[in-house]
Amino acid sequence: MKELLLNPIVKMVLVGIWETLYMTVVSTFYAYIIGLPVGTILVLTADGGLYPMKALNSLLNFAINFIRSVPFLILLVAVIPFTRKVAGTTLGYKPTVVPLVIASAPFISRVVESSLNEVDKGMVEAAESMGASIMQIVMKVLLPESLPSLVTGASIAMTTILGYSALAGFTGGGGLGDIATRYGYYRRRNDIMSATVILLVLIVQIFQQVGFKLAFSRDKRK
Amino acid sequence: MPSEIFRLQDVTKIFDSPEGKISALKDITFSIGKNDIFGVIGRSGAGKSTLVRCLNFLEKPTSGTVFFEEVDLSSLSRKQLLVARRKMGMIFQQFNLLMQKTVEKNVLFPLEISKVPQNQAKARARELLEIVGLEDKLHAYPSQLSGGQKQRVAIARALANSPDVLLCDEATSALDPATTTSILSLLKSINETLGVTIVIVTHEMGIVERYCNKMAIVDDGFLAESGDVVEVFKSPKTIAAKKLIYAQQDDSLETGALLGDGMVRVIFDGNSSYEPIIAGAVLHCNCLVNIMHAETRDIDGKAFGHMLLQLPSQGHKAVEVIRYIESKGLKVEAI
Numbered sequence: 001m002k003e004l005l006l007n008p009i010v011k012m013v014l015v016g017i018w019e020t021l022y023m024t025v026v027s028t029f030y031a032y033i034i035g036l037p038v039g040t041i042l043v044l045t046a047d048g049g050l051y052p053m054k055a056l057n058s059l060l061n062f063a064i065n066f067i068r069s070v071p072f073l074i075l076l077v078a079v080i081p082f083t084r085k086v087a088g089t090t091l092g093y094k095p096t097v098v099p100l101v102i103a104s105a106p107f108i109s110r111v112v113e114s115s116l117n118e119v120d121k122g123m124v125e126a127a128e129s130m131g132a133s134i135m136q137i138v139m140k141v142l143l144p145e146s147l148p149s150l151v152t153g154a155s156i157a158m159t160t161i162l163g164y165s166a167l168a169g170f171t172g173g174g175g176l177g178d179i180a181t182r183y184g185y186y187r188r189r190n191d192i193m194s195a196t197v198i199l200l201v202l203i204v205q206i207f208q209q210v211g212f213k214l215a216f217s218r219d220k221r222k
Numbered sequence: 223m224p225s226e227i228f229r230l231q232d233v234t235k236i237f238d239s240p241e242g243k244i245s246a247l248k249d250i251t252f253s254i255g256k257n258d259i260f261g262v263i264g265r266s267g268a269g270k271s272t273l274v275r276c277l278n279f280l281e282k283p284t285s286g287t288v289f290f291e292e293v294d295l296s297s298l299s300r301k302q303l304l305v306a307r308r309k310m311g312m313i314f315q316q317f318n319l320l321m322q323k324t325v326e327k328n329v330l331f332p333l334e335i336s337k338v339p340q341n342q343a344k345a346r347a348r349e350l351l352e353i354v355g356l357e358d359k360l361h362a363y364p365s366q367l368s369g370g371q372k373q374r375v376a377i378a379r380a381l382a383n384s385p386d387v388l389l390c391d392e393a394t395s396a397l398d399p400a401t402t403t404s405i406l407s408l409l410k411s412i413n414e415t416l417g418v419t420i421v422i423v424t425h426e427m428g429i430v431e432r433y434c435n436k437m438a439i440v441d442d443g444f445l446a447e448s449g450d451v452v453e454v455f456k457s458p459k460t461i462a463a464k465k466l467i468y469a470q471q472d473d474s475l476e477t478g479a480l481l482g483d484g485m486v487r488v489i490f491d492g493n494s495s496y497e498p499i500i501a502g503a504v505l506h507c508n509c510l511v512n513i514m515h516a517e518t519r520d521i522d523g524k525a526f527g528h529m530l531l532q533l534p535s536q537g538h539k540a541v542e543v544i545r546y547i548e549s550k551g552l553k554v555e556a557i
Contacts, residue, residue: 085445122318126376129278131307132382140331145322220363221321 012179013195019093020175020203023165027100030156034105035157038064039112040138050124050134064106072103072164076171093174095164104161111153115146148219155211159204166200176200226289227419228254228277229388233286235272240485246272248443254421254436256386259413262423263466266316266439273440274389274423277311279303291386308336311380311418317372319364325351325375326360333381335422350378354408370401377408379522387419388412394429407435427466431455431519439463456491456526457553468528484533484540489553490518491526499550500531507542509534 004010042060045053072077076099080090087095119142127141127177143150169177184193226464234479235247246269254260264270275281276288279295288295290306319328326347351357364372373393380388390409394402404501406422410433413420424436430437430451437449441462447454458464468487488500504511511531518527533540544554 023548114279120316120321122314122316123320125280125320125378126312127331127335128280129310129312129389130379131304132335133304136335137505140334141320145320198459219322221365 010191013176013192013199015202016174016176016179016196017199020162020165020177020200022159023093023096023100023173023175024162024203024207027097027104027161027165028154029163030097030101031104031108031157032154034101035108036112038105038109040142042113043116043142044134044138050128050137060109064109066109067102067106071168072099073170075099075103076168076173080171091174093178095173096168096173100161100164103164104157107160108153108157111157112150115149115153116142118149119145130157138190144203146147148215148221151211151215151218155208155215158207158211161198162204162207200219224431225255226253227256227258229289230276231287231289233273233276233288235269235276235281236284238384246442247276247283250339250440250445252438252448252554254387254419257413257417257419259410259420259422259434261434261437262440263427263430263437264446264462265466266425267435268445270423270425270440270442270552271312271419274391277387277389277421278307278312294462308332308383309386311383311387312389312391313373313376313380313393315395317364317369317376319372319375319379321364324361324363324365325356328364328375329378329382330362336383346382347378350381351375353381353412354378369397370405373397373401373405373470377405377412377541381412381416381418385418387421389462390420390422390435392423392425395426395525402429415490424522439466456523457489484535485514485554485556486531486533486544488529488547489555490528490533491552497550499547499552500529502550503543503546504541507539509536509539509543511543518525 005014019079037123040051042057043049044051045059045060047054067075072217079099079102082102083090083095083098087100096167119176123141123145124137132140166177166180167173169175169179169181172178176199180193180196183189184196227283230250230252233247233250234245237246250273262270267348267516274279276283277290279288288395290310293306295303295306320331323331329347329350330343333346336399338346348357348360351360354377356374356378359367359371359375362374367375367509376393377388387412389511394405397405406429409420409422412418422429424430434451436449437451437454439446439454439460439462441460445459446462447458454463455467458467500511500513511533513529514532515530517529531543540541547554
């Protein structure tokens with residue numbers, strides 16, 4: 001066992017797992033800090049929403065559609081100057097968080113928007129009839145009532161971000177994707193390639209299972 | 223103390239839709255008195271739900287004024303409006319409870335909105351759930367309750383901030399007849415014991431007849447009639463009112479199946495329905511009349527009703543019968 005852990009390749013793969021998890025979790029966290037409010041604002045400012053603002057709504061929609069139209073690999077390269085400014089370098093797993101957040105925040109905004117739109121309009125109307133402010137409706141009705149859907153959305157977002165993080169391996173981004181690129185692709189080490197594939201599949205499965213279970217156990221509608 | 227809780231003045235509501243402008247309400251003017259159980263009735267699509275939403279400004283009228291306790295709602299700032307709404311509870315056809323929260327949390331919700339201290343709010347929630355008979359369901363989730371129980375929670379929730387009025391938008395339309403009766407009885411007892419004015423929006427005439435003292439009939443966005451339930455039922459003036467009051471019993475009228483020559487409607491009011499008037503008419507005029515349909519009902523302890531008669535085909539005999547019936551103080555209408 002001890003020998004196995006000292007094996008340089010095993011050690012490298014373990015570090016890869018850690019880096020992949022780090023990139024995924026940290027990026028998801030920051031992407032939600034942007035995506036949760038943006039998604040909420042999209043719902044509130046929409047036509048027929050609680051606070052219709054056509055200009056802001058159109059602007060956000062345009063920005064989201066614009067970023068989402070750019071393939072991640074191209075976005076990754078395109079934002080290199082910005083990444084360097086924020087993180088000081090572009091190599092390694094930590095700076096990869098920057099393009100990951102840029103790419104996934106618009107996606108998460110959409111996921112949040114669709115979760116909030118699922119909330120029965122009648123509940124919102126009931127809250128309005130009680131004299132609730134918009135902030136109270138967001139905090140006490142929209143977000144809590146859509147929680148199961150938001151959790152499901154988060155687990156889907158996480159697996160998407162994990163997929164993006166693997167792509168970042170091509171530009172030296174660290175993590176399992178980086179190992180697959182360097183060993184599996186450039187050096188034709190099929191054994192290492194297979195190991196990274198299996199590990200990525202496993203991580204995705206764990207994220208999804210935990211997410212769905214959590215969402216289901218939170219849901220009081222059943 | 224003013225006797226009116228709501229006063230509507232020329233309230234008009236126009237919706238913009240892709241097909242053009244739709245007038246949901248047209249120049250509606252009427253008042254709702256304090257402590258009334260006020261029925262707003264109309265067929266679906268008549269505008270009654272829009273009307274009740276204009277009362278708490280969930281819909282802002284396009285023109286016209288809504289006074290709530292003498293205050294013009296359109297003159298209030300958004301903050302003031304939110305505070306005013308706490309004096310108006312509302313319940314809905316689909317209950318609209320928070321599905322992810324327990325019964326207790328649902329009732330606490332309006333108290334959180336109005337920032338009532340938590341221990342005080344909890345005691346209030348218990349008290350309210352006792353009023354609606356659900357004190358044992360404190361920790362249940364709405365999905366575990368029946369429709370009637372859900373509406374009881376909704377009533378408790380709507381009463382949390384001690385409102386002056388409770389707006390009920392088709393509150394029993396999703397419930398079975400027995401549950402409907404129990405919910406309406408609860409509303410009536412709330413009206414009597416807590417002095418809360420109740421506005422019931424419904425398409426069921428029977429509900430207005432049994433539970434309301436005042437009513438308004440909305441038809442195609444217009445206010446067809448309003449006033450005492452007894453008065454409106456006794457002598458409906460507009461076609462819309464007559465249709466609602468009579469047509470539910472004799473749908474055949476609409477199809478014209480009964481519309482032969484010499485058909486009249488005789489309208490009874492409480493005083494004379496115990497006299498044998500039809501038999502008297504037959505003897506007096508020495509001719510036969512055919513009773514096609516008859517119905518009397520008890521409203522507030524008095525009997526009211528109407529009857530469809532087919533009169534003799536000879537014109538002078540028919541006139542004689544009508545004169546006789548009218549001489550007994552009844553109303554006769556040709557149909």
